[in-house]
Amino acid sequence: MSSEVALPPDEPADRPANSIPINKLLRRVRRMFLPPPAYDLLAKTFDRLLGVMGLVPGPDIEIPARNSDARNAEGDQLADDDYDDDDDDLDADEEADRPEGRILVLIGETGAGKSRSLKRLFRQRREIVEEVLVSVVAPSPCTLMQLGRKMLPELGYPIQRDRKEHLIWEDVRRRIDAQGVRIVHIDEMQHVTQTANVDQKKRILNTIKSLIQGREKPMLLVLSGTCELADFLRTDGQVRRRCKFVELKRLSIEGDVDLIADTLEDLIELTPLKLEHTVVEDLAARLIHGANYALGITMEIACDAIEEAFLEGSGKLRPSHFAEVYRSRSGCPNSSNPFLAVGWRETDPQQVLDRPRADIEPTNPKASKSAPPAVRKPKKPAGKQGKTK
Template identity: 25%
Template structure:
C-alpha cells in the first residue's frame, strides 16, 4: 500500500528550513564590525565606516540572511527603560515610493511611532528626525530594497537622499550605524557619491555557478527532498545536467534555487506522489516564469541558450522608442 502524503506537513517542514553558508558568517562579521565600532565611538575613537551595503540579485537570499542575523545582536534588541517605555535600538524599513529626503524622514519617524505635527520645512523635519533618533535610543537602521530610491528619481533628488544617509551616521554625540540591502543597481548609489562609499563596507551576494557550486546545488536538492520533505528522487534529478539546468533556472540565485526545489516537492505531494521527478521541476518553472515549452530550461533542446528573464518576450509588447515614430 502506498503511504499517504501529507502535503501541508511537507510545506511547513520545508519552509522552516534555512541553509547556512559561509555568507552568513561573513555577513555576521560585517554587522559585528558596525556594533563594535559603535562601542569604540562611545569611548572617543572608532572608524568613519558606519554603513554596510549588502548587494545581490533578487532571490539571492540577502534579506532572509539579514533578518536571521539581526536578532542575534543583543545591543540592538528592544527593551523597556526604567520609565516603562519601550526602546527600539534597531529600526527596519523599506524606502517610500517615491523616496525624497522628506519622505525618508517621515518613514523613519513613523517607524519610531513619532507623529509629524505641523507643516515643518524639510530642514526642520530633518533636524527633528535627528533629535528623535538620539532621544529614542536608535543605534542602527536597516533599509531593505534600497535600490528603489533610484527609481523615477532625478539626480538631484537622489543626491539629497545620499546627503541624508551620510548625515544619519554623523549625528553629534550619537553614532548610528546603517545597513542597506538591494539588487546590483544599488552599486550606482555608491559610485555616484564617493564620500558615502568611503564611509561604507560592501558585501556582495554572488550568484551560484555550475560546476563551481555543484556540491551546494546537490546539497540543497538532497536535503530539501529527502530530509525536509521525506520524499525520494527520480533518476532524472540525479545528473549533472539536471543540476546545471536547475542553477540556470534559478538564475544562480541561492534563494530562488531553494524555492524551485521546494515547489517541485509540493507539486509531487499535491499529486499524491512521494517521488519528485524532472517533470515536477519543469512544471514549476513554467508556472513561475510563464514560459512556453520550447523555452523551458528543464525540457528544451537548446536549454543552455535560454535566459529566464526573457521568458515572456514572445508576448511582451515591443519597447517604445524614446524618439517617437
C-alpha cells in the same frame, strides 16, 4: 488533496504511519536557510562594525611593556595608567573618543538572498540588536520624503503628511536619538535612488551623511539593494569612506552545482518524498539556470516544486514538478522551459510567455543535446549545507 500527508513509520515496520498537516510540513521546508557563499564575510563584517560602534566589547590583547618603568609589581604587565583614558595629552585627538558612524552595504541582484541573509543575521544577534535596531523596506517607487514617512511609524512617531521633507528627516533624527536606536536598516534602497534626479541624489547623499555624522553615540547604517546602489554610494567620497561593501554574487553551475544538489537532498529529508539520486545533479544544474543564477530564487523554485509534488499526490519529487513550477512562473512554452528543453543552457531564464525579450536583440538559439550528467556519489550525512531556522 488531503490536508495531511502520511510520514513513513519508524521501527518497528508494523507501526502505522504518522501524519502531519501539509501546510506545517511546507513551512518547515521553506524555513530552511542556505547561507550564501558570502554569508560568513557578511557576519564577520557586521560583528566588527558592532565593535566599532561600542555595541559589543572588543577582545583584550596582550601588549609588551615599552620600558621597565611601565611594569607593575609582578614585572609582567603594563602599569594601569600607561593607557589611561584620562591622560592630559595636549596632542590627543578628542574626536577619537567619538568614533564616526559606519555604513554596511549588502548588494546583489534580485533574488540573491539579501533580505533573508540580513534577517537571519539580526536574529542570530537578537540579544545585541533587538533594542537598538530599526528595519524598513523602501517601497517602489520611493522618494526621500516617502522613505522618511515610512521610518517615522517604526520609530513610534505618527505620520504627518503635510510636513516638508527636511522637517520629516529632522523628526527621524530626533526620534532615533530619543529611542536609543543605534542600527538603522533600509532594504531595497535602490528604490530611493534609481529614479532620483541630480538634485535629489545630492539630498539623498546628504541625508545619509546626516544620519551617521555628529552624533553623541555612533550609528551603524545598513543598506541593502541591487548593484546600482553601490555605484550610487561611490559618487560621494565622504559616504564612500564610511562604507563596507559585501556582495552576494550569482551562482555558477560549475562552482555551485554540488551545493544545490546537496541542498535538494537536505530539503527532501524534511519530507516523506523520494528523489532519484541519478537525476539530482542534472536537476540542480537546470535549477540554477532556471533561477537565473540567483540563490534566493533557486530556493523558491525548489520549495514550490516540493509543494507541487504534494498537490499532485506523488510520493516522488520529479523534474516534471520543477517544470510545472517554472511554467506557472514564466508562462513559457515547453521548448523554453529549462527543466524540459534538451538544449536547456540556451534557454533564457528571464523570458516570460512565448515572447522575445524586449531589452535584447531577438535570437533563435538552436537546441543542442546536453551531455548526460556524471554519476554523482551519494551525499555524506555530515556534508549538509542547509540549516533549519
